[in-house]
Amino acid sequence: xxxxxxxxxxxxxxxxxxxxxxxxxxxxxxxxxxxxxxxxxxxxxxxxxxxxxxxxxxxxxxxxxxxxxxxxxxxxxxxxxxxxxxxxxxxxxxxxxxxxxxxxxxxxxxxxxxxxxxxxxxxxxxxxxxxxxxxxxxxxxxxxxxxxxxxxxxx
Numbered sequence: 223x224x225x226x227x228x229x230x231x232x233x234x235x236x237x238x239x240x241x242x243x244x245x246x247x248x249x250x251x252x253x254x255x256x257x258x259x260x261x262x263x264x265x266x267x268x269x270x271x272x273x274x275x276x277x278x279x280x281x282x283x284x285x286x287x288x289x290x291x292x293x294x295x296x297x298x299x300x301x302x303x304x305x306x307x308x309x310x311x312x313x314x315x316x317x318x319x320x321x322x323x324x325x326x327x328x329x330x331x332x333x334x335x336x337x338x339x340x341x342x343x344x345x346x347x348x349x350x351x352x353x354x355x356x357x358x359x360x361x362x363x364x365x366x367x368x369x370x371x372x373x374x375x376x377x
Contacts, residue, residue, distance in 0.1 A: 236251075236322060236323065236324040236325065237249055237250070237251065237321075237322040238250040238251070238252075238253045238289055238319060238320070238321055238322075239319070239320045239322065239333075240289070240299075240317055240318070240319055241317060241318045241320065242315050242317045243315075247296075247298040247299070247302075247317075248289075248291070248296060248298055248299050248364075249291065250289040250290060250291040250364075251290070251291050251292065252289065252290040252291065253287070253288070253289055253319075253321070254288045254289070254290060255286070255287065255288045256285070256286075256287050256319075256337065256371065257283075257285060257286045257287075258282075258283075258285040258371055259282070259283045260279050260280060260281075260282050260283075261280035261281050261282075261283065262277040262278070262279075262280055263277065263278050263279070263280035263281075264276075264277060264278075265277070265278045284367045284368065284369070285339070285367070285368050285369075285370065285371045286345075286365055286366065286367050286368075287319060287337075287339065287342075287365070287366045287368075287371070288363065288364070288365045288366075289319075289363070289364050289366070290361055290362065290363045290364075291361070291362055292359040292360065292361060292362070293349060293350075293359075293360040293361065293362045299344060299347060299362070299364050300347065302315075302343075302344050303344040303347040303364075306343050306344060306345070313343050314341040314342070314343050315341070315342055315343070316338065316339065316340045316341060316342065317338075317339050317342050318336050318337065318338050318339070319336065319337040319338075319339060320333035320335075320336045321333055321334050321335045321336070321337075322334065332376055333376060334376060335373065335374070335375050335376060336373075336374040336376065337371050337372065337373055337374070338371070338372040338373075338374060339366060339368040339370075339371055340368055340369045340370045340371075340372070341368055341369040341370075342366045342367070342368035343366065343367060343368070344364050344365065344366055345365050345366070345367045346363075346364070346365040347362070347363070347364050347365075348362070348363040348364075349361075349362055350362070350363070
């Protein structure tokens with residue numbers, strides 16, 4: 223996306239939605255990272271010019287996405303994580319992570335960008351600290367690993 227001057231538009235997102243099979247299963251207020259990485263491998267060769275050190279593509283690490291939100295009564299993420307703990311092969315799901323612009327509602331707006339997480343599964347689910355009688359928001363953090371992340375820009 224670009225503005226009227228042709229310069230790239232900086233994105234600002236306020237809501238992050240996970241959809242599985244086209245159904246919204248969770249909404250998050252914080253995205254702390256989308257990580258993809260290819261490890262560099264040192265390659266040494268020798269020839270008439272001497273020894274040459276270069277870096278080559280190495281092993282890829284599984285992509286990860288970490289999301290956080292205030293804990294609510296929706297149990298989809300918990301049930302999904304429980305399926306992973308039980309070793310259910312069907313727990314690997316291709317899902318979408320949609321980012322919605324600040325000030326927009328996922329119910330009435332088009333996402334500004336969508337990431338497709340192929341064969342995703344929640345490897346970690348953390349419920350934050352709780353104190354009886356406190357009015358503090360309880361946080362839930364979910365880390366999803368997947369085989370591949372594909373970006374689908376809109377607009």
